[in-house]
Amino acid sequence: MNVTYTFEKLLAAFVDPKIRGVALKGGTRSGKTWAVLQLFHILCTNSEKPLIISCVAATLPMVKRGMQRDFKTMLVTECVWDENAFNKSEGTYTYPNGCMIEFFSVDNSSKVHGPARDILFVNEAQGIPREIFRQLDIRTRKKVVIDFNPVRKFWGETEFVGDRYVTIRSTYKDNPYLTKEQVGAIEKNRDDANWWRVYGEGETGGVEGNVYPTYxxxxxxxxxxxxxxxxxxxxxxxxxxxxxxxxxxxxxxxxxxxxxxxxxxxxxxxxxxxxxxxxxxxxxxxxxxxxxxxxxxxxxxxxxxxxxxxxxxxxxxxxxxxxxxxxxxxxxxxxxxxxxxxxxxxxxxxxxxxxxxxxxxxxxxxxxxxxxxxxxxxxxx
CATH class of the missing domain: 3.30.420.280 (Nucleotidyltransferase; domain 5)
Incomplete structure (x- = not known):
């Protein structure tokens, strides 16, 4: 399995027993989501105990066209995808050892206030309200991971602070598998200062238009x-x-x-x-x-x-x-x-x-x- 530098940074933080949460803050094509899904697959394949991992996004189309599609593509590429393990109606993939990865959107309130899980992944967290995250967070027993493009300051910049939390910044340069054409498409936007700051450098964008930009x-x-x-x-x-x-x-x-x-x-x-x-x-x-x-x-x-x-x-x-x-x-x-x-x-x-x-x-x-x-x-x- 080919892994990026983003994956290596994530793995080092995730296995630290002192760390509760990891925030992947990065620009476009840095491999944030892919790295998380790779980690979860490895974890589920090798776990001695059944785990429940929830992967959530703001809307169902984002789930299906994003994480769920990437997850299937990843396993197909590795020739380990098992169609019988995937419950399409429930959005769950179950491993032989009982580990389960579920994909759902937070526009379904019953899912947010539903059963607990071992590990939580919030994809494109900048699109999810803070209170929704809190409801998911308190129902998570072990680890929490979020990823986001830092288009503006939001709760992900303030919740993942302290000794038990790590924020990892990544850029397209952390993904050695991009083609020259992809790199060129990204770098041609250098002259757009705010776009480049967010998507090129993985830094928090200007809080353009915010009435109270700093607090x-x-x-x-x-x-x-x-x-x-x-x-x-x-x-x-x-x-x-x-x-x-x-x-x-x-x-x-x-x-x-x-x-x-x-x-x-x-x-x-x-x-x-x-x-x-x-x-x-x-x-x-x-x-x-x-x-x-x-x-x-x-x-x-x-x-x-x-x-x-x-x-x-x-x-x-x-x-x-x-x-x-x-x-x-x-x-x-x-x-x-x-x-x-x-x-x-x-x-x-x-x-x-x-x-x-x-x-x-x-x-x-x-x-x-x-x-x-x-x-x-x-x-x-």
Whole structure:
């Protein structure tokens, strides 16, 4: 079996008993997915105990045209493909020793919340929401592997950190089996700076168009701070109610997502804040919801309306961006919003405007409300 340099790097990390997860971050044609499938085949062939390995992608077409097709091609090339071992309807391949590799998409929620596995592989992880990954991760007993083209910063750049995680960067140069024509097709794109950075060099692409392009993920909120409040953006049926804990010290802003749920009545919000002893904190709310604010006040919540003026969204964003932003690792939905909240692009000029999209902004709106209050309350005039 011909293996790439990417495979050798993956194998070294995978067999380390201290390592829980491996992220393969790389450019085009570096052999990331192929290397993972080779490793799984070798593992299943030689395992003394039955293993369950889940290989997942965002959609079923991606599964069938990507990993599943590559897996079959690989085994056919090695003359070991067993048609009887493959259950087409279930997307599973079972080895004589009981090891099984299953291929499925995460657009099927029952699969995400279904039975556990020994090993997890998430293919093209940049297309899968962080919460979906978390549900898969907690149901995985042994090892987790992801691969992705680093088109932008996303959860794969922040989840796979620490002593038990390894990130391996690879490029087309790690794949010695590419033809001269393939290499030439890749290298002709050197003049496209962002494309080359991502697909040629395997580095994280520019966060072009992101409203908040940089932030730091932290474990916990600081106990020492200059000012603190809660920010609250009301939702109900289609949109979630978002509540964030906001603290700042100097020019550092710390945020923790406390609540992100649909279907909450104002009484539920009040019960949540009181039950978690947060009712004594100022809660800055969307001022368009005056009735809701009064109802919270009647439940002894220190709810106040935010201040909005002309250009309030852009102005509020500018206020937040004065600070170095720190977000807790557990704030999954907020981190997803940060990765997806963008400026609107003017297609006629191919430039970004100063207007943000009206999506991926529930917790971020709550953040704006609170930051404006903290600046007015604590910053010297």
């Amino acid at each position: 730091e993920v932290i474990e916990d909120m600081p106990e020492t701070y200059t000012g603190r409040c809660l920010g609250l953006d009301f939702g109900f049926v289609n949109d979630p109610t978002a509540i964030v804990d906001i603290r700042f010290h100097g020019w550092d802003l710390y945020v923790d997502l406390l609540c992100y749920e649909t279907g909450l009545l104002n009484s539920h919000i009040a019960d949540y804040l009181t039950g978690n002893m947060l009712n004594k904190l100022i809660t800055v709310c969307d001022n368009a919801e005056q009735k809701s604010i009064v109802e919270l006040q009647q439940r002894r919540i220190k709810a106040i309306p935010c201040v909005k003026g002309k250009g309030s969204v852009a102005g509020g964003i500018a206020q937040v961006k004065q600070f170095k932003l720190h977000v807790t690792k557990r704030s999954v939905k907020l981190l997803d919003e940060l990765d997806n909240y963008k400026w609107i692009k003017d297609e006629s000029t191919d430039t970004y405007t100063n207007e943000a999209i009206d999506a991926w902004n529930h917790a971020l709106d709550a953040l704006r409300y609170g930051v404006d209050y903290l600046i007015r309350r604590y910053r010297p005039k």
